[in-house]
Amino acid sequence: MADACTRLQDHNRKLKAIIATNDAQAVNAAMNSGFLGWGTDNNKLITVLCSRTKSQLQRVAKRYREMYDKDIRDEVKGETGGNYGKMMYYAMSSKTEYVIDMLDFACGGFFNNYMALIELFVMCGQGWLKEGKVAWEGRKDKSLIDYINSELGSGYSGLARLLMLLLKGDREPEDAEPDDAKILEQVEKLYVETQKGFFSTADELVFVETIGVNNQKQNARLAEMYENKYSESLRMGIGDKMSDKLGACLKALLLKRDDFVASRLKDAVDGWGTNKGQLLRLLGGLDDVNMVGVLEAYEKKYGLPLASTLKQEIGGNFSKATIAWITVLNDPTGGAEAITEQSVEALTGSSALCSMCDMLLLENEMLLRFAAALDVEALAEAVNGMGTDDTAFIRTITTRSKRFLGRVSDVYREAHSEEGEDMTLSALVDKNIGDWYAYLAKFLVLQPSQSDSLLLDLALEEGVSNDDPSARNDDKAALIEFLCARHPRRVRVAKKAWEKRNDESLVDKLADSLHGDLREIALTMLKGKRDSFEEVDEEDADMALAKEQAAYLQADMGKAIEVLCSNSPAQNAAIGRMYEETYDMSLGRALGNVYSGDVQDALTSLLLEPAQWYASRLKKAFKAEGGVSNEVICRIIGAHDKAEIKAIALAYDDKYGTRLKTDVAEACDGNYKRLAEAWIDLPDQMAQPEDLLKLPKKDLTA
Incomplete structure (x- = not known):
């Protein structure tokens, strides 16, 4: 089970890399979409970048760097502008980049934005802050603690003390449960401080070392028990007992993170004007999991979905990007990545491994469907507008296996079928391209049973003229290709598919359409019962039996259908070898002395792998x-x-x-x-996602 989990985990990571590659290419195309490559397709850019999770966007950024040797955030920021550009920039940030960006914003100007610091320190969990601190210090080559202390100065001493405590991580673990006895002691200590008035000053340190040390759950319980005992909220008790800056941070820490962010979003849209900077800073730092909680908290608190509020307050591409970011957020993994990226080696017991395997299988299905949806978008875009983008069309079709193209066809059908028009990939081909280009493409996008069914139609009804795909003539060679060289299992599946589509027996159809030896071959092969078809090497054959069968055929070549139609390709190849060595004549020539035309072609095909x-x-x-x-x-x-x-x-x-x-x-x-x-x-990119694929150059002379 551990091996299965490890292999599936590796395969899923390859699928994630495929999606990242497609997204990186889409971003590059969106930023070079105008005449002569000048201009930006903002709708496409928003669709790609504002409908992905942060974890997926990090893979896109990495792939973009590998493919174009550029930083995707800087490139997008350069192509966009204003609040729209800033929103995109923050949305694409990793957790550590977001911490660095917010610290630079809060402390980098002439005046410190202490609320931006409070937002950052309250929004981020302990692990997130710790990683951000390491990243900031690595980039700046200085101590973050020294930097914040120097930037805040004496006027922020109480807030600085609290922020330092949060930054150092000297707090209760985030998963620690509240201890009511301990919380009650804290209630009493804080109540004493809140009751101090004009002639005595509340001790800020008591508040800092109590609320600052507690984790979120403990602070929520603290606020609840304080209110229950004294019929007053702790936030009210804090009141004006200390500086506004420290008080604001302490009150924020008493809230659930989702409620705090929701309240700050509400603050941004209240008043005479919308604080767009505050909006984009807060929203840009949220990933899909956190976003869900914030959206629920906002609607519960204020009775209106956040998206509805934003539509009233902002407009243009900023509105499109922001609303897409909070409402779409397509996670390619279906939310499973939080579990599936755990170390398999760290799992103990069969139950844990089975659970991991289940989640990996779920993730795999979600990734495949997501990748198929991206291909559907690529194909729809390739045929949209004046003419077909043949390069995009060919790249999408030919870098996938038939099995995956079947999945793409299903998704395309769901997305683009309209009343009276069933849009499969086959229908897409018929509608947008022509001639032999379309004829080959149609075979490619069909599943094996469908293409084999088409071959049967060509053979039993009418074939295709070599000069014009729309002209017709009889073609038994297609029947030989299908019956004599396909795996018996594939023959049986195609038979079933053909009969289902045509509502008649294929056996009866062949019996009525064919005659003589060709009919006997067809009906025998249609049963799909050849021996050990997987054996394709002559070394796998039974040489003693081959010698007997060669002699049997020499005595009566009329038995060739009986013998060759039952053997595997390897066994028939061995018969041919034994026949030639024994009778100084190839078996092919011997068959030609007895049979001719389609019958000879069919029997000869059975001699070869x-x-x-x-x-x-x-x-x-x-x-x-x-x-x-x-x-x-x-x-x-x-x-x-x-x-x-x-x-x-x-x-x-x-x-x-x-x-x-x-x-x-x-x-x-x-x-x-x-x-x-x-x-x-071209290889199947789903199997080799790290390879950059190069298409044949467009034939300009055609």
Whole structure:
């Protein structure tokens, strides 16, 4: 179980890297979207950056640096401006960057903004503050404690003392539960101080060392018990017993963090004008988990959703970015990352490992769906406007496996289907591109059972003309490709899919459409019961049986259908070898002496390992009489997934001493060529997300 968790954790991290790569590319495109690359697509920029969690944005920032050698925050800030730009800048900050930014803002001007410091110290948990302190000191090469003391000066001595206590982390652990007996003692001590009047001064240190040392839960209990005993809130008791600055911080620490942030947001929109700086500082520091709590607290306290308030107070891109940040926040992991990024080695017991595995599986599903949604956005954008962005279209299609494209098609269907129009990826292809480019693309986006069903339609009803995909002629070669070189399991699945779609028996259809030996081959192969199909190497064959079967065929070549249609490719290859060694003739030639045409082609295909046979079919298609057989090229390349086309390409290179991609480039042209080359050459990015993918250059001569 631990091994399974570790491997799945690693795979999920790769998926997160894929999403980060897509987002980095989208941000770069948004900032270079105008004429000649000048101008910014603000809607796209907001969609990407303001609808992600901070953890995801950190991956995007890292990927952006790797890809473009630039800091994404600085780049976005340079392309945007005003409060909109500042909001984007803070939203993209990591937790430690946010601490650094807020400290610079609060202490960097002519006048210190003590409320900004209070907001920072109250919003951030102890761990967050500690990490921020280390990061600030590493960047500035000085002590943060010395810096704050020097910046605040004597007029802020009480506040400085409290902030130093918070900064040092000399507090109760955040998960420590309140001890009512201890809290009651604190109530009594604080009450004594709150009752001091004109002739005696309250001891600020008592408040600092009580409220400042307690954690959030303990302070909440302290406020509750104080009020219950003395019928007055502790906030009221603090009143004017000390400086406004220290009092404000102490009162803030008595609130739940969510309630405090909500109150500061309300303060920003109250009065004669909206304090936009205060809004963007507070909101920019919140991640998805904290944001949910703040939104709930705001609506509960003030009876109005924060988004509704903001729509009334701000406008333009600042409004769009802010509202997107607080309402969308798409977490690619579905909220599971808080658990799934824990160390597997630190987990003990089968129960903990099982729980981790469950969360990793949930996270994996959420990541896959999120990545599919990004592909849907990319495809929709590629076909939006004047013409199709073929580079974006090809890149999206050819860097995914067929299985994942099936997921993309499902999401596309959900997002873009309208009444009377069922928009799958296949429908998208039909609507936006044409000719052999579209014919190949359609095969690529179809699932194996769907593409095989299409092959059956071509063979049993009408095929496609080599000159024009819209013209038709009969084609039994497609039937041979499907029945004789596919895995038996795939044949059975395709049979079921075809029958479901056509509401008739495929066995009956073949029996009615075919005759003689070809019908016998088709009906035998359709059963999908070949022996040990996974055995593709001749070394895996039973050589003694192969010798017997070779002799059996020599005695009666009419038994070839019975023998070859039942064997695995490895066993048939062994028969061919034994036949040639024993009778000084290839089995292929011997079959040609008895059979011809489609029957001979079908039986000959059974003698070869599938990748070898498909390689030979492609070679013939490149040099077909009357010109290149584009139909064969499309259906062989388009019907095979990434691993399968890789095997075919290797077999082609091995047989003919030239790369399949090279011959495709010579035989095809335009976007049709680019699509075929990319499918053959580019890996499945879902399996290798760290690789930068380079598409074939656009054919400007086509």
